[in-house]
Structure formats: structure tokens, C-alpha cells
Amino acid sequence: MVFYMQFRPSTLMILQTIVTPMKSTIPELGIPIAEITDDGTPDRPELSLHGETLSRLRDYVVEGNIPDGGRVPERQLCELFGVSRTPLREALKVLAAEGLIELLPNRGARVRELGKRDLEELFDVMGGLESLAGRLACETITDEEIAEIERLHYEMYGYYLHRDMHNYFQVNQRIHERIVAASRNETLRSIYANLAGRIRRVRYSANFARKRQRWAEAMREHEAILDALRRRAGSELSDTLFRHLRNKRTAAVEHLGSAPGGLAGEAVDD
Amino acid sequence: MVFYMQFRPSTLMILQTIVTPMKSTIPELGIPIAEITDDGTPDRPELSLHGETLSRLRDYVVEGNIPDGGRVPERQLCELFGVSRTPLREALKVLAAEGLIELLPNRGARVRELGKRDLEELFDVMGGLESLAGRLACETITDEEIAEIERLHYEMYGYYLHRDMHNYFQVNQRIHERIVAASRNETLRSIYANLAGRIRRVRYSANFARKRQRWAEAMREHEAILDALRRRAGSELSDTLFRHLRNKRTAAVEHLGSAPGGLAGEAVDD
DNA sequence: ATGGAAAAAAATGAATGCAAAATATGCTCA
DNA sequence: TGAGCATATTTTGCATTCATTTTTTTCCAT
Numbered sequence: 001m002v003f004y005m006q007f008r009p010s011t012l013m014i015l016q017t018i019v020t021p022m023k024s025t026i027p028e029l030g031i032p033i034a035e036i037t038d039d040g041t042p043d044r045p046e047l048s049l050h051g052e053t054l055s056r057l058r059d060y061v062v063e064g065n066i067p068d069g070g071r072v073p074e075r076q077l078c079e080l081f082g083v084s085r086t087p088l089r090e091a092l093k094v095l096a097a098e099g100l101i102e103l104l105p106n107r108g109a110r111v112r113e114l115g116k117r118d119l120e121e122l123f124d125v126m127g128g129l130e131s132l133a134g135r136l137a138c139e140t141i142t143d144e145e146i147a148e149i150e151r152l153h154y155e156m157y158g159y160y161l162h163r164d165m166h167n168y169f170q171v172n173q174r175i176h177e178r179i180v181a182a183s184r185n186e187t188l189r190s191i192y193a194n195l196a197g198r199i200r201r202v203r204y205s206a207n208f209a210r211k212r213q214r215w216a217e218a219m220r221e222h223e224a225i226l227d228a229l230r231r232r233a234g235s236e237l238s239d240t241l242f243r244h245l246r247n248k249r250t251a252a253v254e255h256l257g258s259a260p261g262g263l264a265g266e267a268v269d270d
Numbered sequence: 271m272v273f274y275m276q277f278r279p280s281t282l283m284i285l286q287t288i289v290t291p292m293k294s295t296i297p298e299l300g301i302p303i304a305e306i307t308d309d310g311t312p313d314r315p316e317l318s319l320h321g322e323t324l325s326r327l328r329d330y331v332v333e334g335n336i337p338d339g340g341r342v343p344e345r346q347l348c349e350l351f352g353v354s355r356t357p358l359r360e361a362l363k364v365l366a367a368e369g370l371i372e373l374l375p376n377r378g379a380r381v382r383e384l385g386k387r388d389l390e391e392l393f394d395v396m397g398g399l400e401s402l403a404g405r406l407a408c409e410t411i412t413d414e415e416i417a418e419i420e421r422l423h424y425e426m427y428g429y430y431l432h433r434d435m436h437n438y439f440q441v442n443q444r445i446h447e448r449i450v451a452a453s454r455n456e457t458l459r460s461i462y463a464n465l466a467g468r469i470r471r472v473r474y475s476a477n478f479a480r481k482r483q484r485w486a487e488a489m490r491e492h493e494a495i496l497d498a499l500r501r502r503a504g505s506e507l508s509d510t511l512f513r514h515l516r517n518k519r520t521a522a523v524e525h526l527g528s529a530p531g532g533l534a535g536e537a538v539d540d
Numbered sequence: 541a542t543g544g545a546a547a548a549a550a551a552t553g554a555a556t557g558c559a560a561a562a563t564a565t566g567c568t569c570a
Numbered sequence: 571t572g573a574g575c576a577t578a579t580t581t582t583g584c585a586t587t588c589a590t591t592t593t594t595t596t597c598c599a600t
Contacts, residue, residue, distance in 0.1 A: 048373075048584095049584070074552075083585095084586075086584055090359065093364050099457075106592065107551085107591090107592070121456060121458065124458070125399075127402070128403075128405075129395075186391060187395050188395050242508075318554095357555095
């Protein structure tokens with residue numbers, strides 16, 4: 001049970017100057033002021049069914065539980081998540097807006113299939129965003145953050161030497177995330193995350209190992225990235241990052257070049 | 271009324287090799303095969319109520335029909351658009367995902383208010399995207415497209431000389447759009463459009479005119495952009511574009527620097 | 541059997557219904 | 571009069587219902 005405090009507008013005016021962001025029910029104040037629950041715990045926002053369903057469904061799709069281009073079974077998912085169709089359908093519309101699935105008129109939704117061209121576009125945009133992130137990061141990044149990225153870099157180098165693809169990619173991804181985070185731009189970060197999600201469905205590192213040359217090249221590029229970052233050379237870093245991603249794109253897209261529209265699903269690792 | 275053709279899977283196999291993308295109801299084939307409507311017109315997809323409502327509502331918000339930070343009146347909008355709450359609510363969720371509005375738990379939605387920091391972030395990301403667009407454009411842009419941008423450039427220059435702010439901005443925007451379009455990257459374009467929409471709510475060009483210096487500077491930057499584009503110098507163009515947007519950001523954000531969280535609504539032009 | 545059509549079943553899209561939460565209004569008592 | 575409380579009213583979130591549309595099944599005539 002929940003107890004509320006009530007005030008008149010006049011009282012409110014005064015309270016607003018005293019009380020900071022808490023909770024209440026006063027309408028004029030868009031933001032709540034004060035609320036106490038009987039058990040003493042500060043009331044948890046408790047994600048709405050819609051929000052909950054949305055992230056669960058997003059994960060479900062991103063993690064590849066539905067085959068590429070496969071239909072999204074509305075009814076089944078309702079049961080799986082234990083919600084009615086309303087919140088689920090809302091989530092579907094959002095996911096469609098995010099570009100993860102596509103809506104077929106009168107025929108539900110299906111997981112969006114990424115063709116070669118789609119991947120190229122996605123890689124390019126991600127490259128652009130990372131490139132931007134690097135440039136921005138140079139403006140405000142702290143020595144500690146650089147040190148952390150350096151640490152990851154050497155960790156990754158270790159995996160490279162040991163030909164440990166799996167961990168290499170793991171750390172590699174973490175480095176890129178760090179750079180994006182260092183840009184201190186939430187907007188950028190959320191767009192980046194969205195694109196990363198779309199791509200994550202496609203495992204693109206398979207038989208990367210065979211192209212030893214490309215791998216060595218990637219390592220060298222990472223050296224250059226780290227170097228530019230250390231010197232906080234914004235434009236240079238931006239350029240290096242973009243080229244790095246461009247090469248990554250070429251390697252990735254080339255690898256699954258077989259299928260014209262869709263993708264041959266022979267990939268293995270992440 | 272609509273007539274369908276029906277086939278067995280066996281027949282379908284054969285048809286698939288003959289008939290190209292048309293319409294039908296065969297399930298195995300995700301894509302329709304053949305459909306004829308009685309009036310002869312090829313069946314129009316006819317945007318769903320959801321899609322229709324979504325774009326109408328998006329426009330409604332972007333065009334500023336609801337004050338900054340104002341609540342989105344669900345009930346009223348249902349009447350305005352003549353739809354039930356279901357499609358409208360779906361649209362709300364999508365718009366929230368797009369970052370145009372925000373959802374308050376148990377309290378509906380309100381138009382997202384852009385603070386100084388939000389604007390900075392948006393400008394930076396748009397700058398990054400344009401910068402990327404420029405770089406990509408250099409790879410495939412045709413002489414005709416460059417010529418068109420040149421034309422716009424000189425048209426804009428004319429408005430600059432005549433101190434015609436309104437048209438200047440109009441054409442200016444068109445130039446940037448052209449560059450984005452020339453990147454031939456739909457993903458990029460749609461993200462760019464989304465960000466542009468968020469910003470469009472804020473008229474940021476007011477009293478730009480007073481800063482004659484900045485205006486002249488902007489013109490010079492545009493010269494440099496055009497120059498790099500002509501030479502198809504990707505990296506250079508990328509850099510120039512970013513710096514241009516960065517300056518634009520500074521000018522724009524500075525101008526409405528008064529309000530700390532929200533924005534003083536003294537802007538005038540677009 | 542097999543092509544084709546009608547009939548049945550399932551799904552989708554959207555409106556309505558309903559309980560919980562928020563907001564507004566009225567009332568009481570110093 | 572107005573602070574504080576209790577009661578209406580509205581709004582919100584979600585489930586349910588309903589009319590279509592799509593998909594599957596059944597059936598009939600070759």
C-alpha cells in the first residue's frame with residue numbers, strides 16, 4: 001500500500017523550493033515530489049509491461065531465436081512472455097521502427113533479413129559513428145580511460161598471439177564500446193547500440209582466422225588507433241577509425257558474399 | 271473484390287521459376303505471387319491505421335503543435351485523428367523510441383524537452399553523420415550531382431549577399447540533404463532524418479543574422495566543402511563537414527543558452 | 541490421385557471494456 | 571478561510587472482443 005501527501009498549489013510552490021526530485025501526485029509539477037510506501041522501500045518504477053516486453057522481445061530477436069527472415073509468432077510469444085497481445089504488438093511496432101523486424105500488412109512481422117548491401121550500410125554507419133566517437137572522445141577523455149583502453153588493447157594482443165579468436169573479438173568489441181562511451185554522447189551511444197544489435201544477428205567473424213593477413217592488419221590498425229587516442233589527435237583518430245571499420249566491413253561482407261539477397265548462414269563465431 | 275489463384279506446392283515450385291515478384295497467398299513463399307483486383311488497379315498496400323496514425327502524429331509533434339515538455343493528450347488526439355486508442359498508443363511507443371516524446375509511467379507521454387546538452391549531442395551526431403555522408407559520397411557521386419550541389423551553393427550565396435536569411439537556410443538545408451542522399455546509404459539517411467526531426471522542433475537560426483561574422487564564416491566553410499567535394503577528397507571533406515557542423519552547433523547552442531534545462535522560446539526562423 | 545474451389549480455422553488489426561492509478565473536487569473542522 | 575482528508579472523475583495500462591484477412595483443410599469433379 002502507498003500513502004500520498006497532498007498539498008495545495010500554494011503549499012506546492014514552497015515545497016518545490018525545498019524538496020528535490022522525489023515523488024507525489026501534484027499535476028502542475030510534471031515531476032513527482034514525495035511518496036512513502038508502507039514497507040519503507042522507496043517505490044521502484046517497475047518497468048511497465050510494455051517496456052519489459054519490449055526489451056525481452058528485442059533480446060529474443062537479437063539473440064537469434066528466430067531464423068533470418070522468419071515470421072514472428074505473435075501468439076506464441078504472448079504465451080512465452082505471459083502477456084496479452086496488446087503490449088506485445090506495441091513492442092513489435094517499436095522493433096520495426098528500430099529496424100530489427102519488418103511489418104507485413106495483414107501478415108504480421110518477420111525478422112528483417114540483412115542482405116549484403118544492408119550490411120555494408122550498417123558497417124559504414126557504425127564506422128562513421130565510431131569515427132565520430134573517437135573524435136569527440138579526444139576532447140574529454142581522461143588518462144584513466146585511455147589507460148583502460150590500453151589495457152584492453154594489450155589483452156587483445158595477447159589473444160591475437162594465441163590465435164584465440166573468440167576472446168579476441170570479445171575484447172575487440174569492448175574496446176570499441178569504450179571509445180563510444182568516452183564520447184560522452186548518449187544520443188550517439190544509443191544509436192550505436194541499436195545498429196550493433198541489428199548486426200549482432202549476423203555472425204561475421206567466421207573464417208576470419210584463415211585470412212591471417214587481415215587479422216595482422218587489424219592489429220596494426222588498432223595500434224594506430226591507440227596511438228592517435230594517446231595523442232588526442234581527433235581528426236587523425238577519426239580517420240583511422242573509419243578506415244579500420246571500412247576494412248572490417250570489406251572483410252566481413254566479402255566473407256558472406258555468396259548469397260545475393262540473404263545470407264548464407266555458415267558463420268560461426270562472434 | 272479480389273480473386274486469388276491457388277496452387278499446390280508442386281505447382282508453386284514451377285511457378286516460382288517463371289513468375290517474378292507479384293502477389294498470392296501461398297504461405298511457403300514469404301512473398302506474394304499473383305493477385306488481380308476486380309477494378310484492374312494493382313492492389314494498393316494502403317497504409318495501416320497504425321502507420322497512418324504514426325506519421326500523422328509524428329508530423330503533429332515535429333511541427334510543434336504541442337509545447338515543449340507538454341503532455342500528449344491521448345484522448346483528444348484519438349478524436350482528432352479519428353482512431354481508437356490502440357493505434358494511437360502504438361504510435362506513442364514508437365515516437366518514444368524515436369526520441370521525440372518520453373513516456374511517463376502511468377501518466378502518459380510528454381514532448382521531450384531538449385536541453386542545451388541534448389542539442390549539443392544532436393548536433394554532434396548529425397555532424398558525424400554528415401561528415402560520413404560526405405566521405406561516402408566522394409566514392410560514388412556523379413558529376414551531375416556535384417553540379418546540382420554547386421548550383422544550390424551559388425543560389426545560397428545569392429541569398430547570403432541579399433541577407434535573405436529565410437531562403438538561405440532553406441537552400442542550406444537542401445545542400446546538406448543532397449550530400450546525405452549522395453552517400454547512397456539508406457540507413458544513414460533514415461537516422462539523419464530522425465535526428466533532423468528531433469531538432470526541427472527547435473528553431474535555432476534566430477538572430478543568427480546579427481552574428482554577421484559567423485555567417486560569413488559559414489559561407490567560407492561551404493566553399494571549402496564544395497571544393498573538397500569537387501576533388502572527391504573524402505577524408506578532407508569529412509573533416510571539413512564535421513568542423514562546419516561543430517561551428518554551427520556552437521552558434522546555435524550559444525544562442526539559446528539562457529535556459530539551463532529547457533529552452534527559452536525566443537527563436538523565430540527556420 | 542490431382543487441380544481447383546468452397547469451407548473451416550487461425551492470424552491479424554483495431555475497438556471496446558475494465559481495473560488500477562492518477563488527478564480533480566468537495567467537505568470538514570480548526 | 572484553508573489545511574487536510576475523503577470522495578468523485580478522468581486517465582492510463584492492459585486484456586478482451588470483434589470484424590477482416592490470410593492460411594489451412596476439406597471436398598468435389600475430373
